Amino acid sequence: MNKRALWSDIFREIWRTKARFISIFAIIMLGVSFFAGVKATGPDMLDTAETFYRKLRLMDLKVQTTYGLTEDNIKLLSNVPRVDVVQPGYSADVFTGDKALILKVYSYDTEKPLNQYRIIKGHLPKHSGEIVLDDRLDGEYGLGDKITFTGNGKDAELSNRFGVLDYTVVGFVRSPQFIEKKSRGTSGIGKGQVDAFAAILATDFKLPVYTEVYLSFTDTSALKAYTPEYEALMKQHTKDVEQALSAGLASAKKDLVEGERKLAELALPKIYVTDRNDNPGYAEYKDNADRLSAIASAFPVFFFLIAALVSLTTITRMVEEQRLQIGTLKALGYGNRDIIAKFLVYGTLASLAGSVVGLALGFTLFPTFIYNAYSSLYNLPDIIKRFYPAYSIISILVALICTTLTAWIASRVVLRGNASILMRPKAPKNGQRIVLERFSFVWKRLSFVQKVTARNLFRYKQRMFMTVFGVAGCTALILTGFGLKDSLGSISGRQFGAIMKYDVLVALHADASPDVVDAYKKWITDESAITGTLEVAQETMTARAKGINDQDVNLFIPVSVDSLAQFVELRDRLSGERRKLTDKGAIVSEKLAKLYGLEPGGYLTVVNKENETFKIQIAGITENYVMHYVYMTPAYYSSVFGKEPVFNTELLNNTVQDKASEDTFGEKLTDSEHVAAVSFSSSLGTAFDDIMKSMNVVTWVLIVSAAALAFVVLYNLSNINVSERIRELATIKVLGFYDKEITMYIYRENILLSVIGIVAGSGLGILLHSFVLKTAELDATLFVPIIKWPSYIYAALLTLLFSGMIMAFMHVKLKRIHMIEALKSVE
Incomplete structure (x- = not known):
């Protein structure tokens, strides 16, 4: 067969069976988009945070001591191996006189490069008496408002810390040290929790020593945040800093107090060296991204498995419908390779088209949708979306296996027959007694239609298995999504109650x-x-x-x-x-x-x-x-x-x-x-509830994706069922069955198989839920292995709802069956 004729035949077949082509396309698209989208979201989230940290130059380490830090200490820190920037600063906790809020006030110096601020409104402080506030206070205060620092009855102590106690709000900012929206750390005053941070010029502080020093290092500039390589370097640098400040601080303290009191009465200063993980939200953000990656490693396997089996059934049916044409081509002398090419190209086109659309949707919609849910927790810019070649290649390869390989297998099975056999319709299966007939006390009580339904189920065992498995797989995915919601939502009450x-x-x-x-x-x-x-x-x-x-x-x-x-x-x-x-x-x-x-x-x-x-x-x-x-x-x-x-x-x-x-x-x-x-x-x-609620979005993404897959699978299987039995349905229509009776003739079987699939899917969902929990768990968490009873009901109702919707679509198709055309004999 020449190439022009082959392609012409393929496109005619696609147009003639567009519903089948679209169903394969949709199944592949759903699997690819879910895999690529959820798999890309975790890295996209980490990449967005890394870009934010790098742009605002978030420090690597923070150093504090119980006695503060002097210029001599700064010199010691400057000699730490591979140190890049040593940035001393001041901070203090204060009350605001009018709102009774606790502010963590930091010094700001235009010449200091680390921990820069992202301006949301206004501008950074330029003159003494100007202050910028955490943007979470935007609404509590406005630009130009006045703020007075108070010390809860300790105003004299504040005067020793600040040169100015009255400030004008000139801007609202975000800090890379506080990516979490709600938490601002602990405080030694008031209720013990900081409400917001603020920044003033360093010259407005009057402290004799620095309260903290921020460090960055030369060997971390090329490394991304959250990577094992970065974390390993931070452990080493922490040890170097502690060693440099310790046998140094001890010497400085000895010189400072010599002659004032006995050295034996003095305690050495305590040194606190902390890395980024102590910043509110920093570590939790990575945990959330890791959970997404873990879920993305588990669920697409089931998506693709269902897609492969349904694709096998669909393409097998397509090959069976082409028996006459295949037999004719063989009789005319065409080789198996030429005949198979049509089905391989058909499956490959559906697969590649579904993969391309799935990758486009996955890499754009899924990260945006999931990340926007996390934006209620974190102060980060819009997500940076990237294209991941590795995920794309994996997706396309798996998709091709699901369709092209199944097309090859189905074609090879049919081509084993000789031309004379293939040019005749496949003989229907012989009727035989089913197991239920052996129980006469039950069989006698069944109506004629019920007996026919029972016999048809066991007559088409492959279709019965595929329908049950397809429904069970989709029900299991939906149930797992609701189960994850139950499990995550139960942790807080159990742990903190x-x-x-x-x-x-x-x-x-x-x-x-x-x-x-x-x-x-x-x-x-x-x-x-x-x-x-x-x-x-x-x-x-x-x-x-x-x-x-x-x-x-x-x-x-x-x-x-x-x-x-x-x-x-x-x-x-x-x-x-x-x-x-x-x-x-x-x-x-x-x-x-x-x-x-x-x-x-x-x-x-x-x-x-x-x-x-x-x-x-x-x-x-x-x-x-x-x-x-x-x-x-x-x-x-x-x-x-x-x-x-x-x-x-x-x-x-x-x-x-x-x-x-x-x-x-x-x-x-x-x-x-x-x-x-x-x-x-x-x-x-x-x-903790807020963190877990953000995961609800992921579970809803899973539920919606699984529901869409369930709809496509049920539609595809129902369509195949009708196509396979078109002569049978035309016959009973000729015998006087009404349209509604014909529809119920088919859907009694589908409803029964759906119920069986739902029951089987509930059991499979329990296993899948347990597997996903183990996969998605982090080292420091234990998920509650629980699925509440409403989740079983929701999963079953969703599956039945789709079955009912498809029944309505199929009813229209059944009404249009042309009896004479359907009953024509190829002889």
């Missing part, structure tokens, strides 16, 4: 004077809103094992084991059985145990900041969903680490109910010099 039962966590200064401690304890005792307290020692160490990523672990040592149950619930997740601490070992959180393969009687290896290694024996495993915890008694802590625990935290239960009361309660707590920071469980739960 059922497990972490305390209302307030108070971080304490361990080196506070006895008088300050006594005053704090007296206030706690006298405060009527407090219903219970528990002192706890908390310490962060690193869990380590060969072949497993290091994990940050929170050691949790309550001063009273008997009182722990009022504040933290230790229990088995499946049985609900309570766990109790003993002096014979520690209880570890469930996800930590899963990562390290821990069982009661085994050991967990942890490393402290001095790189000393310790082994902790496992006494039990407890339910936990966020972060890793190791619970132990004070006695067991002492036996493992050889020292007494320092109780640096206090848990409080109280009767406070609303946000305003929480703020007032927090202000009372932070008035004490013994209190370092305050956090409320309600705020933590709300913040």
Whole structure:
């Protein structure tokens, strides 16, 4: 067959069977767009953040000490290996006199390159007395408004920090240090939480020493944020900075206080070197992107699997319809290669067209739609969308396998017959007794139509299997989407209500004077809103094992084991059985145990900041969903680490109910010099809920995509069913069946198969849901493996809805069956 004739025949076939061509195109398009789109969203999100950080030159490290930083310290930092920029600055927490908000005020210097601001309105400070505000305060204040700094009764102290206390708002900005919209970090004043940041000229500060120094390094400029290479360099640079400031700060302090008091009475300054992960929202943003990538690795497999099977059925039917033409061509002497070419090109065109459109939609719509949902959480510019050749190649290859390979297989099967056989219609299958007929007490009670329906189902086993599998696969995908929504939405209530039962966590200064401690304890005792307290020692160490990523672990040592149950619930997740601490070992959180393969009687290896290694024996495993915890008694802590625990935290239960009361309660707590920071469980739960709600968009994208796939699959299978049985349907139409009766003749089978598929899909959905949860989980989270009963109903109703819609479409087609044409014999 010459090329012109081949292409002419192919395009005639496409036009004649445009519904079939479009259905294959749609299935491939959905699979490719979902895979490419969701797979690209995670990298696009990280690339957008990286571009934002690079443009505004977000620092690599931040250095603080308890005594501040002098010019001598700056010189020490300038000698750190591979340091690029050393940028000292000032900051202080203040109240605003009119709004009673807590501001974290930073110094701004036009000559300093790091941590630049993105201007939303107005301009940056140019003169003394000008201030720019966090754009989350746009609406609370306007350009030209006045702001007065107050110190909650400590105005004299503020005068020692600032040369000016009254400021004019000249702009609203965003900072690369605060990409999260809500969180602005903790504060040592007021309620313990910063409401917003602000920036003034450095010359408006009067502090004798710098409060922090920002660093960037030469070897990180070419690396992207969030990459393992960048994180590894940051660990090394942190060690270098700590080493340079430590045996340096000790020397400087000795020179400073020589002759004033005995050196033995002085404590060396504490050094705090933090990287970008301490900035609110920085690490969580990567976690969200990683979740998307994990989901993108799991779901498209099922999309493509369903697409492959439906494509196989569709193209097989197409080949069967072409038996006469194939037989004629063989009789005329055409070879198998020439005959197969038509079907290969048909499948390839549908596949490539679907892939191209799918890639275009995937790389543009999906990232934008999902990222816009996250924009409610983060202060970042519009997403940067990129084309990913690797994802494109993978998508096209898989799509071609789904269609072109299936076309080749189907064609080869038919071409095994000789020309004389192929030029005659395929003989119908012989009727035979079905299993149900053996149960006579049931079979006798069925009507004629019901018996015909039962026989037809078992007569066309391949179609029955494909319909059940197609419906089951789509139902499973929809159910998994709703199940993810259930699982993500259940974490906050379980973690910050059922497990972490305390209302307030108070971080304490361990080196506070006895008088300050006594005053704090007296206030706690006298405060009527407090219903219970528990002192706890908390310490962060690193869990380590060969072949497993290091994990940050929170050691949790309550001063009273008997009182722990009022504040933290230790229990088995499946049985609900309570766990109790003993002096014979520690209880570890469930996800930590899963990562390290821990069982009661085994050991967990942890490393402290001095790189000393310790082994902790496992006494039990407890339910936990966020972060890793190791619970132990004070006695067991002492036996493992050889020292007494320092109780640096206090848990409080109280009767406070609303946000305003929480703020007032927090202000009372932070008035004490013994209190370092305050956090409320309600705020933590709300913040986690906000993060999880952003994932709801991903689940809805999944649900809508799966629903669209279900519609296409059901339509395709129904169309094939009608096409295969066109002579049968024309016959019963000749026998006097009405149009509605003919439609129900077909759809009794489809409805029954859909119900079977829904039941099977519910079971498959449970397995798929569990698989996706395990795939999408991060190291520090455990997703709740739960699917609520309404989700099963929603998945079933959606599938039945599509089945009903397709029934309406097919009814129109069935009404148009031409009886004479359909019953014509090829003989």
